[in-house]
Amino acid sequence: MTTTTAAPESQPFQAEVAELLHLMVHSVYSETDIFLRELISNASDACDKLRYEAIAAPDLIADGAPPEIRIVPDKTAKTLAMVDSGIGMDRQELIDNLGTIARSGTKSFVARLAEAKDGANLIGQFGVGFYAAFMVADHIVVTSRRAGSDHVWVWSSSGGSGFEIAPADEGAAKRVSRGTEIVLHLKKDAEKYLEAYEIERIVRSYSDNIQFPIFLVPEEGEPRQINSASALWQRPKSELSAEDYKGAYQSIAGAFDEPAMTLHYRAEGRQSYAVLLFAPSTKPFDLFDQTRKGKVKLYVRRVFIADDADLLPAYLRFIRGVIDSEDLPLNISREMLQNNPQLAQIRKAVTGRVIGELESLGEKNPEAFAKIWDAFGAVVKEGIWEDFERREKLLGLSRFTTTSGEKRSLKQYVEDIKPNQTDIYYLVGDSIERLKSNPKLESAKARGIEVLLLTDPVDAFWTAAPLDFGGKPLKSLSQGDVDFSLIPAVEDKADENKNEPAADEAMTVAIVKEALGERVADVRASQRLTSSASCLVASGEARDRALERLLAQHDKGAVKKPVLEINLRHPLVAAIATASDAAKDLSFLLLEQAQILDGELPEDPAAFAGRLNRLVLRGLKL
Numbered sequence: 001m002t003t004t005t006a007a008p009e010s011q012p013f014q015a016e017v018a019e020l021l022h023l024m025v026h027s028v029y030s031e032t033d034i035f036l037r038e039l040i041s042n043a044s045d046a047c048d049k050l051r052y053e054a055i056a057a058p059d060l061i062a063d064g065a066p067p068e069i070r071i072v073p074d075k076t077a078k079t080l081a082m083v084d085s086g087i088g089m090d091r092q093e094l095i096d097n098l099g100t101i102a103r104s105g106t107k108s109f110v111a112r113l114a115e116a117k118d119g120a121n122l123i124g125q126f127g128v129g130f131y132a133a134f135m136v137a138d139h140i141v142v143t144s145r146r147a148g149s150d151h152v153w154v155w156s157s158s159g160g161s162g163f164e165i166a167p168a169d170e171g172a173a174k175r176v177s178r179g180t181e182i183v184l185h186l187k188k189d190a191e192k193y194l195e196a197y198e199i200e201r202i203v204r205s206y207s208d209n210i211q212f213p214i215f216l217v218p219e220e221g222e223p224r225q226i227n228s229a230s231a232l233w234q235r236p237k238s239e240l241s242a243e244d245y246k247g248a249y250q251s252i253a254g255a256f257d258e259p260a261m262t263l264h265y266r267a268e269g270r271q272s273y274a275v276l277l278f279a280p281s282t283k284p285f286d287l288f289d290q291t292r293k294g295k296v297k298l299y300v301r302r303v304f305i306a307d308d309a310d311l312l313p314a315y316l317r318f319i320r321g322v323i324d325s326e327d328l329p330l331n332i333s334r335e336m337l338q339n340n341p342q343l344a345q346i347r348k349a350v351t352g353r354v355i356g357e358l359e360s361l362g363e364k365n366p367e368a369f370a371k372i373w374d375a376f377g378a379v380v381k382e383g384i385w386e387d388f389e390r391r392e393k394l395l396g397l398s399r400f401t402t403t404s405g406e407k408r409s410l411k412q413y414v415e416d417i418k419p420n421q422t423d424i425y426y427l428v429g430d431s432i433e434r435l436k437s438n439p440k441l442e443s444a445k446a447r448g449i450e451v452l453l454l455t456d457p458v459d460a461f462w463t464a465a466p467l468d469f470g471g472k473p474l475k476s477l478s479q480g481d482v483d484f485s486l487i488p489a490v491e492d493k494a495d496e497n498k499n500e501p502a503a504d505e506a507m508t509v510a511i512v513k514e515a516l517g518e519r520v521a522d523v524r525a526s527q528r529l530t531s532s533a534s535c536l537v538a539s540g541e542a543r544d545r546a547l548e549r550l551l552a553q554h555d556k557g558a559v560k561k562p563v564l565e566i567n568l569r570h571p572l573v574a575a576i577a578t579a580s581d582a583a584k585d586l587s588f589l590l591l592e593q594a595q596i597l598d599g600e601l602p603e604d605p606a607a608f609a610g611r612l613n614r615l616v617l618r619g620l621k622l
Contacts (some may be wrong), residue, residue, distance in 0.1 A: 010163070013162050044212055049304075052304060067085050069210070069213070073195075073218070077185075080194060083181045083182075088149070090151065094142065137184035138159065144176065200216065211230075213229045233276035237265075246258055257280055257282045265353070271327050273323055279319055294319070295317065296312055300326075301326060312350065325343075410470070423475040439594075442531055442532060444477065446490065447490060461547065479543075479544045502568045511583050515587035519561065521562060537565055572590070582614075
């Protein structure tokens with residue numbers, strides 16, 4: 001056993017940790033209870049890891065002491081200790097786990113934390129729970145012994161620029177036989193956390209469902225367990241209340257919001273497993289992390305195995321909760337998880353059940369479903385592109401802003417479809433406001449045809465797949481030909497240029513083509529326009545223009561030349577045939593104003609300005 005009295009070694013914190021601690025110490029939180037929940041959660045994880053590692057190495061728990069958590073207040077010393085008999089940490093693990101934040105998104109977290117009026121909701125979402133203790137403590141001492149090791153190490157810090165680490169003395173080494181002891185030297189305004197009733201209140205609120213017993217060790221009297229320590233997902237639904245589920249969600253997910261949806265059931269048959277899943281009502285900050293990892297925890301017979309077992313597809317990564325299998329082997333490795341056929345069957349069945357529950361919620365409780373869709377709709381739509389098997393279900397689940405209203409489903413769209421309308425029309429763009437003023441909508445609006453207005457970046461991708469719903473194909477108003485001739489115009493939305501004489505199609509198209517040359521793939525008369533002069537679309541074989549622009553921004557392919565559609569009844573277009581001197585300028589103006597209306601810059605802004613000036617001056621002279 002190492003009990004040397006070597007001098008402590010000082011090390012600096014990682015830059016992000018130092019900045020985070022500065023924010024913690026300067027009290028950016030209005031709610032400080034969170035620190036205890038985070039320390040209990042970390043202690044529970046350590047106990048889980050011990051049980052898992054002991055499957056392959058039983059000697060780690062040879063002493064027979066069960067994993068447990070103890071909270072020890074000391075009013076005389078003004079300290080609060082959190083002690084677990086879990087896996088513990090060696091010297092390097094103390095440095096790695098408490099001196100750095102090895103998690104992507106940390107800089108983003110710190111930035112959001114600095115901006116937040118109350119940062120309590122942010123903790124737990126970026127792996128920075130331990131540092132919450134500096135909200136209530138001005139000095140922290142961590143003593144830890146890795147299970148199976150003779151070496152005990154002490155980490156200490158006052159939340160400044162760094163920390164110290166040294167071997168434990170003999171007394172500390174005897175006190176920590178396995179696991180970790182965290183001693184908080186409390187600030188004056190945090191001494192309420194030495195009161196037993198305060199500790200019990202927090203544990204009941206946030207940590208009652210931790211699976212390991214949590215004992216309160218008072219200065220006088222016997223230690224007593226203050227949590228239920230039961231696997232709530234294994235209990236019958238009839239025994240549980242909405243408050244029980246809320247507490248379980250907040251404990252499992254490390255969240256403060258309320259779940260918008262709860263799914264709790266037990267599967268029996270070829271496989272037996274318990275499922276307790278939640279859909280949050282607010283989005284976490286790492287929702288669009290590039291790894292797209294899920295957050296559903298896998299247990300086997302109540303033993304924690306992994307929290308990254310991909311138990312749901314990536315487009316359901318916002319779901320939180322637990323799946324507890326009775327059939328998987330306890331010694332299953334993380335590598336085996338990737339190819340285990342039993343786990344694949346569970347994944348398929350649970351995915352179907354989650355989607356079915358979302359469908360049911362959308363029908364029975366639209367308000368709760370709206371919370372989920374507002375927060376996670378863009379993520380769910382990733383599945384339309386990725387999950388061919390469930391594509392139609394996901395389309396049915398989706399809600400859209402359309403020219404007829406908000407939160408519209410495709411079922412509603414098809415029910416309200418116009419006579420002789422054969423397609424479901426959509427338009428992809430950057431914002432609802434810009435789409436609503438897009439000239440490509442004009443002919444559809446004139447006929448009362450509903451159009452989906454799609455503004456999430458993912459919309460440009462999933463709409464590229466061949467899709468239909470209810471026997472109606474989805475068709476872009478920015479791609480290929482459209483023909484609304486069989487759908488009559490609504491009287492109050494008639495074509496404002498209908499009384500204008502139409503320009504000669506062949507002559508006008510020929511003049512514009514000659515003027516623009518290779519800048520466009522083609523020029524043709526438009527069926528989309530009623531009041532605007534021109535618009536740009538993709539040919540039927542090319543990608544939708546929104547997708548092409550998005551890919552070009554990321555160097556994923558060149559943008560193909562567009563097709564220029566012109567409104568032959570528009571006075572500007574009609575003037576081209578007779579304005580011989582200005583025909584070229586007018587042709588370029590049709591192209592450039594169409595680019596601007598699509599949110600693009602003209603290819604040569606200086607030339608565009610000169611051309612516009614010439615045409616304005618010519619008009620003034622007239």
